[in-house]
Amino acid sequence: MFDNEYFDQWLTLKSNEILIKMKEQEKLTNDDMLALTLKAQSNHFHHMDIEFREYFKKLDVRFEEVNKRFAEVDKRFAEVDKRFEQVDKRFEQMYAHVDKRFEQVDKRFEQMYAHFDKRFEQVDKRFQNQSTILMWGFGLFFTSQMALFLKLVLAP
16 A cells, blocks of 8 residues: 555564454453454455555557547548538639630620610611601601691692
8 A cells, every 4th residue: 555565564563463353352452453454454455455456557558449440430520521621612613614604604794785785776776867867857847738738728
């Protein structure tokens, strides 16, 4: 218990003397009982120390096995991370390709809108020309009709 040789030797001698007393069936004192109790506890602690040390060695071996397993799991997670990185790269490539395609489609729509704008401008010009012609034509027609009406009404 105390890792003290002198104490252990004394306790062993004292307990052997007490055991001889017990064999001779002599009466034991409180000091004798205390010495026997100390020896029993010392033996118990010694055996428990041995058992615990063996148990701790077994636990160390088990923890080493667990650490090895965790190392393997870490390797597997590293592999999974690499795979996810590859998948991420593939998605990035796909998104880049899709972005390029959308840019091309946007350019086509812009070209179409520019073409339609030009066409609508041309149509607007035609309508303006035609509306101007129609307005002048209607104005001339109305004026000529009014002139005839006035001639007929005002003429004696």
